[in-house]
Amino acid sequence: EVQLVESGGGLVQPGGSLRLSCAASGFTFSNYAMSWVRQAPGKGLEWVSTITGTGSDTFYADSVKGRFTISRDNSKNTLYLQMNSLRGEDTAIYYCAKAPAPRYYFPNWGQGTLVTVSS
Amino acid sequence: DFVMTQSPDSLAVSLGERATMNCTSSQSVLYNSINKNYLAWYQQKPGQPPKLLIYWASTRESGVPDRFSGSGSGTDFTLTINSLQAEDVAVYYCQQYYNTPVSFGQGTKLEIK
Numbered sequence: 181e182v183q184l185v186e187s188g189g190g191l192v193q194p195g196g197s198l199r200l201s202c203a204a205s206g207f208t209f210s211n212y213a214m215s216w217v218r219q220a221p222g223k224g225l226e227w228v229s230t231i232t233g234t235g236s237d238t239f240y241a242d243s244v245k246g247r248f249t250i251s252r253d254n255s256k257n258t259l260y261l262q263m264n265s266l267r268g269e270d271t272a273i274y275y276c277a278k279a280p281a282p283r284y285y286f287p288n289w290g291q292g293t294l295v296t297v298s299s
Numbered sequence: 300d301f302v303m304t305q306s307p308d309s310l311a312v313s314l315g316e317r318a319t320m321n322c323t324s325s326q327s328v329l330y331n332s333i334n335k336n337y338l339a340w341y342q343q344k345p346g347q348p349p350k351l352l353i354y355w356a357s358t359r360e361s362g363v364p365d366r367f368s369g370s371g372s373g374t375d376f377t378l379t380i381n382s383l384q385a386e387d388v389a390v391y392y393c394q395q396y397y398n399t400p401v402s403f404g405q406g407t408k409l410e411i412k
Contacts, residue, residue: 225341225349225392225403239399275348283396285339287360289348 182206182288184276189293196266196297202259202276202290210234210254213282216261218272219292228274229261230282239282244270266297301326301395305404311412318380320407322393327373330397337397340369340378343406344389352391353378385411 188200202214216228229250230239238250249262259276273294277286302325312318328337336356341349351360353369356376366381380387388411393404 224406225343225394227401227403230399230401241400283337283399283401285351285354285394285396286341286349287351287354289350292348 182278184278184288184290186274186276186290186293189274189295191296191298192266193299194267194297197262197264198266198295200261200263200274200276200293200295202261204257204259204276204278207278209252209257212278212280213284214250214252214259215277215279215282215286216250216259217275217277217286217289218270218295219275220269220272223272226272230279231259232282237282263295266295268297271295271297300400301328301398301402303393303395303402303404305391305393305407307407308405309408309410311410312380312383313412314383314385316383318383318387318409320378320391320409322371322376322378322404324374324376324395326397328395328397329373336372336376337395338369338371338376339394339396340367341392341394342387342389343392349392380409383411 183205185203215230231250247265251260273292275292276290278288304323306321338356340353343349357369368379390406390408
């Protein structure tokens with residue numbers, strides 16, 4: 181059974197940093213692209229970033245480019261999102277999601293971790 | 300970038316009746332060479348992550364009841380829920396994955412009348 185468990189969310193001040201993690205199990209992690217998708221309170225879904233299975237290619241939404249960095253450790257079956265220069269508009273639930281390739285639908289999602297950016 | 304627009308924003312349907320919602324893409328998501336529409340539908344209930352219902356515009360994900368169906372091609376798509384059940388109350392999102400960045404519609408909230 182595929183399991184994706186996010187962690188690392190919390191309250192951070194504007195301009196601060198946070199690193200999210202997503203622990204994966206139940207599948208061959210390195211064979212799949214992984215993504216972060218976020219959802220602001222009461223709002224819709226927004227794709228944030230994707231990394232290929234080998235980690236060689238990364239993709240970012242314009243809204244986070246230059247501030248967020250996606251990475252993965254295939255030896256630990258873990259996906260990361262390093263978030264710097266955080267803004268109020270980054271407040272959201274952050275979901276990790278698995279897909280066969282970068283341009284694909286998302287069959288599997290984690291439960292999400294809440295990031296709140298506020299002073 | 301592809302802009303996905305869903306209609307209506309909210310919908311109230313009686314139990315046992317049919318619910319229909321639409322998704323329009325600003326550009327075609329049909330990959331002509333393989334005749335596939337890069338369009339998915341998700342269901343999200345309160346406090347839960349999204350759940351994949353439909354991919355390639357009309358292929359039902361394993362375990363999804365057959366009262367859910369997807370149709371359409373190119374830029375215009377429809378999600379139909381036949382014989383509405385109480386557990387179908389949720390927000391429904393479409394997603395295009397034809398191009399990066401992948402993008403979602405704003406959602407249609409489905410309620411019971």
